Amino acid sequence: MKIKTKILVWYGLSFFILIAVYMLITLFTASTFIQRNATTTIKHETEEIAQELTIEDDGRVYYKDDDEDETFRYLYDNIIYVIYKDDVVFSGEIPGSIQNDLALQAYEVQTYESNQSTWLIYDVPVDQTYTLRAFYSTSESSNIFNQVLLWMLIFSPIFVLVSLSGGYVIIKQAFKPIHTMTKTALEITHEQHYDTRIAIQDNKDEVTLLASTINQMLDSIEKAIEREQSFTTNVSHELRTPLSVLRAQIEYLKSKNNDHALYKDFDDILKQLSVLENLVSQLLEWVRTKHIQVVSFEDMDAVLVLQTLIESFEPQASQKHIQIDYVHDLDSLTIQTEVASFVRIFTNLISNAIKYTEPNGHIVLTMKQVKQSLIVEVKDNGIGMSQASIDKAFDPFFRADPSREQQDSLGIGLSITKNLVERLNGTIIIKSQLKQGTTVTVTLPISQ
Structure with missing residues (x-):
């Protein structure tokens, strides 16, 4: 998994977990908060109204609000009031969902559960005869809380997505120089363009410092x-x-x-x-083959050139009684290549095959066209190589084992061949087993 993906996944999960924990805490504490707030409200409001309430002998009830006397309305701040006289309703109406069977309890908050809502009931004596009872429903506060919770559930994913999108843009911009460095490093590795440098931005951050350090290192390597x-x-x-x-x-x-x-x-x-x-x-x-670039490509008949090469090696192969077979099903195949490099590649491969094949051995050169590629295999039944030797076969100055050491060889033949193949935009692969033989496969583009 890429680092960018890991960061986004981590922060996405963190956001979701934080929001989930916050909502759970809110959910479990909301009922307590609503209950406590409602209790404080009903007690404060009811006691304040009871102090300013005036009840006449003719049954009229007045509430002194500020400096004016006005008729009591029995509903203030969503609290319903009823006046009792000697434990009997004297004025006002009890909410329909509440049965009138709760005894008066002065200064005690009572809870009444109905099918529709939860009610808080609070009694405050006005005088020795009258008692003011307050009814306060917590349903409205609960509904408001539920609406807030619902909107949080709706907008939380949107918030997380917006945050992740912004984070992705920021992370992408932050990792862009690293992507450039990776691309440049791959170009230097595959194309061996050691004069290539990483483009440095104006940002004075750690990535820019790293790019500058790598460029200095590349300068040293190039020199x-x-x-x-x-x-x-x-x-x-x-x-x-x-x-x-x-x-x-x-x-x-x-x-x-x-x-x-x-x-x-x-x-x-x-x-x-x-x-x-x-x-x-x-x-x-x-x-030369390591540092000189291809001059030009030209059309060439690969079938004819390989046939000519094989014929030129027949005297050398005959001295060791080695048979060379040329297998193909094409009369001709024109490709665009650098002829000198093409000839040198297969000269080296055929020469190696003859050199490391025992007398009375057999070499098969197979040529075929696959889509827009020319594939040539040079297969022998010679002494072969171990896997460790195959891994180092293209290293310059490497010779597999004492049985292969030649006094007049530096061990750079396959290194030269690989350089030439890459100059022609091709690939070369070696497969081999000790004492069973070696197969070298070269793939070249037909048109450049």
Whole structure:
């Protein structure tokens, strides 16, 4: 799971949990709060009205509000009032859902449950004869609370979605430089464009600092690669000149020397010089294939070129009594490629197959077209490689085991081949088992 997704999931769950806990707490405490608030209200209002209430002998009831006397209305602030005289209703009407069977209890809040609502009842004596009874329903407060709770349930998901959307935008912007860094790193890895750098934004944050640090590291790597390339190239060129001079001098001395007993010594020296010259040539070629880009592509008949290559290797294969078969079902196949690189790729592969196949062995080169790709397999029944060797086969200067070591080889043939395949926008895969053989599969695009 991506970090962005983890953050969004975490905060989404956190929001939902917080809202759920808040609503549960509100739900469990609301009834207590409503009850307490209603009790305070009915006691305060009823006691205040009882102090200002005037009851005449003719039955008229007045309530002194501020400085004016007015007729008692029996309903104030949603509280219904009834006046009792000697435990009998004297004035006012009891709510219809309440039975008139509750005894008067001065200054005691009583609770009455009906089918419709819950009532609080509070009695306050006006004088020795009259008592003011108050009826206050908590249903309205409960309904208001239920409406608030319902709206919370409706708007909570919307709030969470809006918060997550805003968080996603912020996180996306924050991770955008990291995405750019990843893309740049992949480009450098696959394309080996070591001069590529990460675009740095103006934000002075940790990600920008990281990008700047990586760019500095890439500068150091590029300079190290340039030094390596320059050193390898210069050394190779510098070695070729003295080797050529040595060869010329030894050949001259051999031609002037009449002692035939020394001819073998001269031949051994010349043979070792040939090995050194070959190693220097391989080193130069490896540097070129690693750093020189493709010049141009041109049309080429892959069937014909591979047939010609196989024919050129037949004398070498015949010396070891190795049979080479060319399997294909195409008369011709024109592809766009760099001919020199194409020829060098399969020259290396066929040469390796012959080199590491035992006498009387068998090599099969299979060519086929799959959609817009050319697939060529070079399969032998030679000594094969272990899995550990396959993993390192394309590393320069790697030689699998002592049985494969060649005095005139640097172990860079497959590394050069891989560089050439990648220059042609292709892929190369090795499958092998010890003592059973090796199969190398090259896939190239037909048109570039």
